[in-house]
Amino acid sequence: MGYPNKIDYTGMYFMRNKHTLDIICGLSMKNRWAMITDNANKCGKSGSIDKAYDVFQSVASPNIITHTSMINAFGLNGMGFEAVNLYKQISIDQCNDITHICVLNACSHSGLLNQARIIFNNIHIKTEKIITTMIDCLSRLFLFDEAERLIDDFEKSNQPNIVMYMALLSGARNHGNIQLSEKIYNRIKSLFPDEKECLISGAILLSNVYSSRGEFELGRDIRYRHINKLKHKVKVGLSWTEVNGELV
Structure with a gap:
């Protein structure tokens, strides 16, 4: 949760008063970068994107961490x-995994398919997390065949990754595709029989697909049948909000 009116703009002051603060606080350049990046992150997560960009622009020579923080802030908004x-x-040689992941996530949440494909194809070393992010992007846009091809290619030389399948299942749920959701969930059960928490999450997603199509009793039956079969305690969700300046 962000509180825009409480954000500390010390990071901007740091860059404009380097020598003074070096003497007073003894901060290294590394710590100054960390403070600036933290401020940009706070602004971005609180929805104060203009303030986040002000922090970013206050940096004379942004490094890859600062750039990535701002890319992530844009994506979140x-x-x-x-x-x-x-x-x-x-x-491209300066970018790291996190930079690639942040921009692909931004494309995913904004529906920028062509841009995501171009960026993904230009990445020289596609790590497991980068591929997973692209699968999530394709699944959100209901391009399931393309997402499944990425999974198949990945598994030719790697062990299956449950996060990839959960991203695919989440996309199928959003699409209301019962047949595909069943197929993916059965695949998850086959590949990851010991991942009880993910299996429960998958069962809930599958249940939601049926409920979204008006099959409420069947959805309820799937949810409780799978959870009881797994014999795993479901974690209760908890959230906070602000009312009249107080957390409740």
Whole structure:
């Protein structure tokens, strides 16, 4: 949860008063970068994207961490084009896994399929997390065949990854595709029989597909049958919100 009116803009002051703060606080350059990045993250997560960009622009020579933080802030606020444009200003050789993941996530949440494909195809070393992020992007846009091909290609030389399948199942749930959801969930049960928490989450997603199609009793039956069969205690969800300046 973010509180825009309480955000500390010390990071901007750091960059404009380096020598003074070095003497007073003894901060290293590494710590200054960390403080600035933290402030940009706070602004982005609280929805104060203009303030996040002010923090970013206050940096004379942004490094890859600062760029990545701003790309992520754009993505969190549905500003996919801005995230992609900033990403393009960075040399591909400077980018790390987190940079690639943040921009692909930004594309995913803004529906920028072509941009996501171009970025993904240009990444020289596609790690497991980068591939998973692209699968999530394709699944959110209901491009299940393409997402499954990525999984198949990955598994030719790697062990199956449950997060990839959960992303695919989540997309199938959003699409209301009962047949595909059943297929994916059965595949998850076959590949990951000991991942009880993920299996319960998958059962709930599958149940939601049926409920979204009006099959409420069947959805309820699937949910409780799978949870009871797994004999695993379901964690109770908990959330907080702010009312009249107080957390409740």
